[in-house]
Amino acid sequence: MIEQTGQTEWIEGKGILVWLAFFFIELGAGTFFISSLFENLPGMVSGWLICAVLGGGLHLLYLGHPLRSWRILVSSGWKTSWISRGLYFVGLFLVLGGIHLILTRWASLDFGLLIAADLFAFLTVMYGGLALSYVQGIPLWNCGLLPILFCVAGLWGGTGVTLLLILSIGGIAKSGVEEIAWIFLGSYILLVIIYLMAATYRGRAGKFSVREMVRGRWSSIFWLLTVGLGMVLPLGVSITSFTAGIVSVSPAFLSTIIIFELTGDLSLRYCILRSGLYNPLVSPRGLQ
Amino acid sequence: MRWGMVIDLAKCTGCYACVTACQQEHFIPAGIFWNRLMILETGVYPLLTRQVYPVLCNHCKETICVKVCPAGATQQREDGIVWIDQNKCVGCRYCIVACPYQARSYHPKEKEYLGINQGRTEFGRLGKELYDHQTGVAEKCNYCMERVDHGLVNGLKPGVDRHATPACVNTCPTSARHFGDLDDLHSEVSILIRKHSGAPFHPEFGTDPSTYYIRS
Numbered sequence: 333m334i335e336q337t338g339q340t341e342w343i344e345g346k347g348i349l350v351w352l353a354f355f356f357i358e359l360g361a362g363t364f365f366i367s368s369l370f371e372n373l374p375g376m377v378s379g380w381l382i383c384a385v386l387g388g389g390l391h392l393l394y395l396g397h398p399l400r401s402w403r404i405l406v407s408s409g410w411k412t413s414w415i416s417r418g419l420y421f422v423g424l425f426l427v428l429g430g431i432h433l434i435l436t437r438w439a440s441l442d443f444g445l446l447i448a449a450d451l452f453a454f455l456t457v458m459y460g461g462l463a464l465s466y467v468q469g470i471p472l473w474n475c476g477l478l479p480i481l482f483c484v485a486g487l488w489g490g491t492g493v494t495l496l497l498i499l500s501i502g503g504i505a506k507s508g509v510e511e512i513a514w515i516f517l518g519s520y521i522l523l524v525i526i527y528l529m530a531a532t533y534r535g536r537a538g539k540f541s542v543r544e545m546v547r548g549r550w551s552s553i554f555w556l557l558t559v560g561l562g563m564v565l566p567l568g569v570s571i572t573s574f575t576a577g578i579v580s581v582s583p584a585f586l587s588t589i590i591i592f593e594l595t596g597d598l599s600l601r602y603c604i605l606r607s608g609l610y611n612p613l614v615s616p617r618g619l620q
Numbered sequence: 621m622r623w624g625m626v627i628d629l630a631k632c633t634g635c636y637a638c639v640t641a642c643q644q645e646h647f648i649p650a651g652i653f654w655n656r657l658m659i660l661e662t663g664v665y666p667l668l669t670r671q672v673y674p675v676l677c678n679h680c681k682e683t684i685c686v687k688v689c690p691a692g693a694t695q696q697r698e699d700g701i702v703w704i705d706q707n708k709c710v711g712c713r714y715c716i717v718a719c720p721y722q723a724r725s726y727h728p729k730e731k732e733y734l735g736i737n738q739g740r741t742e743f744g745r746l747g748k749e750l751y752d753h754q755t756g757v758a759e760k761c762n763y764c765m766e767r768v769d770h771g772l773v774n775g776l777k778p779g780v781d782r783h784a785t786p787a788c789v790n791t792c793p794t795s796a797r798h799f800g801d802l803d804d805l806h807s808e809v810s811i812l813i814r815k816h817s818g819a820p821f822h823p824e825f826g827t828d829p830s831t832y833y834i835r836s
Contacts, residue, residue, distance in 0.1 A: 334658055334660045337722070339717055341713045341716050341717050341726060342713065342717055346728075347713075394712070395710050395711050395712055395756075396709070396710065396711015396712075396713075396726070396728075396755070396756025396757055397709065397710050397711050397756050397757070398710075400691065400708070400709075400710045400711075401710055403691040403692070403693075403708055403710060404690040404691050404710065407690065407691050407692035407708075408692065409689060409690040409691060409692055410690075412686075412687035412688070413687060413688050413689060413690040413714070414688070414714075415688065415690040415712055415714050416690035416691075419690065463714070466688065466718065467717055467718045467720075468684065468718070468720050468825050469718070469719065469720030469721070469722070469825075470717075610720070610722060611720065611822065613658065613673070613675065613721060613722070613821050613822070614658065614660060614671075614673055614821070
C-alpha cells in the first residue's frame with residue numbers, strides 16, 4: 333500500500349475462476365452472436381452452452397455463497413453495479429437465446445427474439461470489461477478502452493469458435509467468417525497496442541502495471557502466448573495467405589491457428605488481471 | 621450527522637494498540653485486520669525516517685463499495701457509517717477489488733491464530749457467540765457502530781463518552797485518534813481538520829472519505 337500493490341482477489345487462488353469465467357462468458361456470448369449472423373445453429377448452441385455451463389458455472393463456483401446469488405436479482409444493485417448488470421445481461425441472453433434455439437428447432441425462426449438475444453449477447457461480451465473499468469484504484473483497468481478491447485477479443489474468439497465448428501462439422505461457407513476473423517484480428521492487435529500505450533500515461537501505477545506486463549513477472553506469458561501465439565502467428569498466416577494469393581488456408585492449419593488465438597486471448601486477460609496494480613495509498617513523500 | 625475520524629500522524633507511535641483493540645472488540649478472525657498500520661521508511665541509513673500511517677475503512681460519503689455491491693449487502697446509514705450485512709453478502713469480492721483504499725478483506729475460512737490445531741481459544745469461543753463472523757463474505761471496519769448506537773440510545777455522545785466511542789480511539793495511548801460528527805462545525809474533529817488542514821487519502825477519487833489525517 334506504500335508501493336504499488338497487485339490485486340489478488342480476482343486472480344490468485346480461487347480468483348482464477350473469475351479469470352476463466354469472464355473468458356468463457358464472453359467467448360460463449362461472442363460465439364452465439366457471430367454464429368447467429370451466419371445462421372449457424374451448431375455455433376449458436378455451442379456459444380449458449382459455453383456461456384451457461386462454463387461461464388455461469390465458474391462464476392457461481394467462485395462466489396463465497398453461491399446459493400445467495402438470487403439476492404442479486406432481487407436487490408436494486410443493477411442501478412450501479414456491473415456485476416449485477418452482468419448477471420441480468422447473461423440471464424436475459426441465456427433465456428432469450430434458449431427460447432430462440434428451442435423455437436428454431438421445433439418451429440419457425442423467431443427473428444425478433446433473435447435480435448433481442450443478440451443484443452444481450454453483445455452486452456454480455458462487454459460486461460467483463462465494464463466491470464473492470466469501473467475500478468478506480470487500478471489505473472490499468474480504469475480505462476475506457478478496456479471494455480472495447482474485451483468486446484473485440486470476445487467477438488474475435490467467437491468468430492474463431494464458429495470457424496472451428498464449420499471446419500469440423502461443415503455447414504455454411506467459411507470464407508465470410510474468415511474475412512470477419514481477419515478484421516477482428518487487425519482491430520484486436522491495434523487495440524492492444526493503443527490500450528497499453530494509453531495505460532502508461534495513467535500515473536505511476538499505470539506505468540508500473542504495463543512494465544509488469546511487458547518487462548516484469550508476466551512478460552514471458554505476454555510475449556510468448558499473447559503476442560507470439562495470439563497475434564504474430566495469426567497475423568503472419570493472414571499476411572502470407574493474402575500475399576501468396578491463397579484463397580483459404582488448410583482446415584487443420586486454420587484450426588491450430590484458432591486454438592492459438594484463443595490461448596492468446598486467455599493469456600491477455602490473465603496478464604491484465606495479474607498486472608493490475610493499485611495506486612499506493614501514500615507516496616514516498618508522505619500523505620498524498 | 622456524519623461520523624468521522626481524525627488521525628494525528630505526528631502523535632501516532634505505531635504501537636499497534638488500535639489494531640489489537642479492534643481485533644478484541646469485534647473478535648476478528650485470524651488473518652483479517654479492520655485496522656492496519658502502514659509503515660513507511662524513507663532515506664538512507666543512518667539518516668532514516670519512519671512514518672506510520674494507521675489505515676481503516678474511510679466510510680466515504682460517495683461510496684464505491686456500496687455502488688458495486690450487486691446484492692445490496694454493503695449499505696450506508698444516514699450517519700455515514702458504511703457496513704456489511706453478512707447475511708446478504710454473496711462473496712463476489714467486487715467491493716474488495718473496487719475499494720481504492722484496499723480497506724476490505726475476505727474471510728475465506730476459519731483459521732487458527734497459532735496454526736497448531738489448538739482449536740478455538742476461550743476468547744474465540746466467546747467471540748463466536750457474541751460476534752459471529754461468517755465465512756465466504758467481505759469484512760471491514762464499521763466505526764464500532766454497535767458502540768456508537770448503544771451509546772446514543774443511552775444518551776451518550778460518541779467521541780466524547782468512552783462507551784459510545786470506537787475502541788481504537790479509546791485505546792490510543794497518545795490520543796492520536798479522534799472521533800466525532802464532521803457535520804458539526806464545533807465538534808473536536810471538525811476543529812482539528814480546520815486547524816491542521818486535515819486531508820483524507822486520495823481525495824482525487826471523489827469518494828469524500830470520512831477519515832482524515834493531520835499533523836499537529
